[in-house]
Amino acid sequence: LADEGYTTPTPIQAQAIPHILEGRDVLGSAQTGTGKTAAFALPILHRLLNAPIDTTSRAGKRARALILSPTRELAEQIAESFKTYGKNTGLSGCVIYGGVSQRPQEAALRRGVDIIVATPGRLIDLTEQGLVDYSAVETFILDEADRMLDMGFIRPITQIAAKISKNRQ
Numbered sequence: 001l002a003d004e005g006y007t008t009p010t011p012i013q014a015q016a017i018p019h020i021l022e023g024r025d026v027l028g029s030a031q032t033g034t035g036k037t038a039a040f041a042l043p044i045l046h047r048l049l050n051a052p053i054d055t056t057s058r059a060g061k062r063a064r065a066l067i068l069s070p071t072r073e074l075a076e077q078i079a080e081s082f083k084t085y086g087k088n089t090g091l092s093g094c095v096i097y098g099g100v101s102q103r104p105q106e107a108a109l110r111r112g113v114d115i116i117v118a119t120p121g122r123l124i125d126l127t128e129q130g131l132v133d134y135s136a137v138e139t140f141i142l143d144e145a146d147r148m149l150d151m152g153f154i155r156p157i158t159q160i161a162a163k164i165s166k167n168r169q
Contacts (some may be wrong), residue, residue: 001042001085003087004084004085006038009035010030010034010035010038010039011030011034012028012030012034012035012036012039013035013038013039013042015028016028016039016040016043017039017042017043020039020040020043020044020047020169021043021046021047023169024169025169026040028040036143037077037078037081037143038081038085040067040141040143041078041081041082041085041086042085044065044082044115044139044141045082045085045086045089045091047139048064048065048091048114048115049089049091051064051138061092061111061112061113061114062112062133062135062136063112063113063114063115063116063132063133063134063136063137064114064115064136064137064138064139065114065115065116065137065138065139065140065141066115066116066118066134066137066139066140066141066160066164067115067116067117067118067141067143068118068119068120068123068140068141068142068143068148068157068160069117069118069119069143069144069148070119070143070144070147070148070151070153071097071119072097072098072099072119074143074144075095075096075097075117075118075119076095076097078095078117078143079093079094079095079117082115082117086115091114091115092111092112092113092114092115093113093114093115093116093117094108094109094113094115094116094117095117095118096116096117096118096119096122096123096126097118097119097121097122098119098121098122098125102122102125102126105122105126106126106131109126109131109132109133110131116132120148120153120156120157120160121156123156123160124156124159124160127160127163134160134163134164134165135165137164137165137168138165138167138168138169139168139169140161140164140168140169142157145157
């Protein structure tokens with residue numbers, strides 16, 4: 001946070017972060033540029049770093065956080081924020097969206113990641129190919145949920161949410 005010049009939380013961060021750290025569900029709304037991504041990314045990174053990892057599975061590292069985004073541009077921005085905030089933590093992530101070759105995305109999923117940032121369409125495509133394991137997802141974020149609903153993503157969101165444990169944040 002110091003490397004990014006963060007010293008004082010923005011209002012959305014001050015209001016959301018404590019609730020997220022407590023494991024509560026949060027619905028937030030704020031203007032662009034107010035730090036909404038950090039408001040969910042920072043507590044997610046904190047929880048992932050402090051939560052034990054299930055090593056009993058032979059499946060390897062499985063994603064513990066899933067963030068859905070309406071567009072590839074926003075997905076890239078979110079993934080970059082996680083990378084920036086999470087540098088030197090050892091946590092890994094991948095960004096998944098359509099319009100590009102899926103091979104690098106497949107490779108990242110096979111290696112195992114802690115965090116997936118994705119658009120619904122490509123995520124469903126990879127899920128249908130048996131490449132996405134939702135069994136360890138404990139945090140599920142819908143970034144710009146209103147925009148995703150306006151864009152007609154209700155069915156894909158419902159389809160993805162059904163694959164994630166009901167015992168999630």
